[in-house]
Amino acid sequence: MLPKSKAASLRDRNIALTKKDIRESVTPDQMIIQALYSYDELTKIAHNLAGRIRGWFSLTNPELEHRISDNRAFVEQVLEKETKSAMGARFSDPDMKQLKELAKSCLSIFQEQEKLIIYIDTLMKRHMPNVFVLVGGKLGARLLSMAGSSKKLARMPASTIQLLGAEKALFRHLINKKVKPPKHGVLHEHPLVQKADRNRRGKIARTLADKLAIAAKVDYFGGKFMGDKLLKMIR
Amino acid sequence: MKQKKFDGIFENGNRLYTKNLVRGSVYGERLFKEGKHEYREWDPKRSKLSAAIMKGASQIGLREHHVVLYLGASTGTTPSHISDIVGNRGFVFALDFAPRMVRKLVFLCEQRKNMAPLLANASEPDTYQDRITMVDYVYQDIAQRDQLRIFLLNCSRFLEKGGFAALCVKARSVDVARRPKDIFLETRKELEKHLTIIDYRELDPFEKDHCIFICKKTRDLHL
Numbered sequence: 001m002l003p004k005s006k007a008a009s010l011r012d013r014n015i016a017l018t019k020k021d022i023r024e025s026v027t028p029d030q031m032i033i034q035a036l037y038s039y040d041e042l043t044k045i046a047h048n049l050a051g052r053i054r055g056w057f058s059l060t061n062p063e064l065e066h067r068i069s070d071n072r073a074f075v076e077q078v079l080e081k082e083t084k085s086a087m088g089a090r091f092s093d094p095d096m097k098q099l100k101e102l103a104k105s106c107l108s109i110f111q112e113q114e115k116l117i118i119y120i121d122t123l124m125k126r127h128m129p130n131v132f133v134l135v136g137g138k139l140g141a142r143l144l145s146m147a148g149s150s151k152k153l154a155r156m157p158a159s160t161i162q163l164l165g166a167e168k169a170l171f172r173h174l175i176n177k178k179v180k181p182p183k184h185g186v187l188h189e190h191p192l193v194q195k196a197d198r199n200r201r202g203k204i205a206r207t208l209a210d211k212l213a214i215a216a217k218v219d220y221f222g223g224k225f226m227g228d229k230l231l232k233m234i235r
Numbered sequence: 236m237k238q239k240k241f242d243g244i245f246e247n248g249n250r251l252y253t254k255n256l257v258r259g260s261v262y263g264e265r266l267f268k269e270g271k272h273e274y275r276e277w278d279p280k281r282s283k284l285s286a287a288i289m290k291g292a293s294q295i296g297l298r299e300h301h302v303v304l305y306l307g308a309s310t311g312t313t314p315s316h317i318s319d320i321v322g323n324r325g326f327v328f329a330l331d332f333a334p335r336m337v338r339k340l341v342f343l344c345e346q347r348k349n350m351a352p353l354l355a356n357a358s359e360p361d362t363y364q365d366r367i368t369m370v371d372y373v374y375q376d377i378a379q380r381d382q383l384r385i386f387l388l389n390c391s392r393f394l395e396k397g398g399f400a401a402l403c404v405k406a407r408s409v410d411v412a413r414r415p416k417d418i419f420l421e422t423r424k425e426l427e428k429h430l431t432i433i434d435y436r437e438l439d440p441f442e443k444d445h446c447i448f449i450c451k452k453t454r455d456l457h458l
Binding site: 015 | 338345
């Protein structure tokens, strides 16, 4: 049991201190991670919305819808001039106007994504320059988000970085040793890994992860820029 | 509404309840009114302490007026029920180290006069020792590999002699590849060296691969 006055003062003091702690716990890491998640969210939304616009637009011009497979190019085309079609029904002006409103929203999502990428790149260049040089802004941010923070990423062994994003496959392997271990997680997005032959991907992912582990440490502990050297070593 | 044999815990049909200290629902749980009192449903699927009681724990050691140190408070689901149980003359220090969780905890503590939030790492007692007092009860539910070490550390530092403590063990966060039973057994052996175990429950089917130990501090800990 605590005396009433002691309890009240402990509570007031801890609420005040904790509010301050929470306020001060916000880091650039979180800005990058939130931006990346927003980007991912917009990817999903744009995909769904473009699909809906395709469904609607193909009532008036199925040929055009069929011809353009890229979502962004398609949406831009919808916003362009009127088009003719043999199979499509003629839309009244209000019909077309409503559809174009939707296409405008979709286009603005694509544009928002571009802005987010620029924003992420800027932040990554400033806070994690070495990682940025090795894997670029988006992939670097993705590794950061999977590690949780730049502190955690800096403390990760290269082997863990190599497999970030391959947790499911890794645990499948750990529980049943007959299953082969995964070669890479999100690092498969990296052009060097993608270009490589299948049987060399693991080796390249490992080398890349090694250098990333160094880069993350240099970035976190504020060392000199050495990303270019690391990049040369990989090549 | 029937009083269970534990302080502040009630039963109606198959459901557990605690008497609500502050009007209203905390996290969307159902409310039950009887006379002028309001009771909050205590779902064993959302709270391991509730699950332990449902699984027939003979004792949980938690009494009215207790001062509690709650490690791994998260957004305050279980802490709010503990706050109900210890009542206005008890107190709960609710600690978590994720700012996102503690944010919600702060709002909860602003509603309840017997709770205080702490944003700290349970494995570093030095960082919060000047913010709390000695306690009658330690409750720990954190998914860390060295959860046992953290538990003993805190019991040794902050738990009064004769006080009780509850440890939730999540086998999956100790070692994913080993059998949960082995991990529970190993934990028990280590725990017994320092504390007296008075109850043990596996929480299946409410929580998979979890168990809870209710302990009493009968002597000083030598870590």
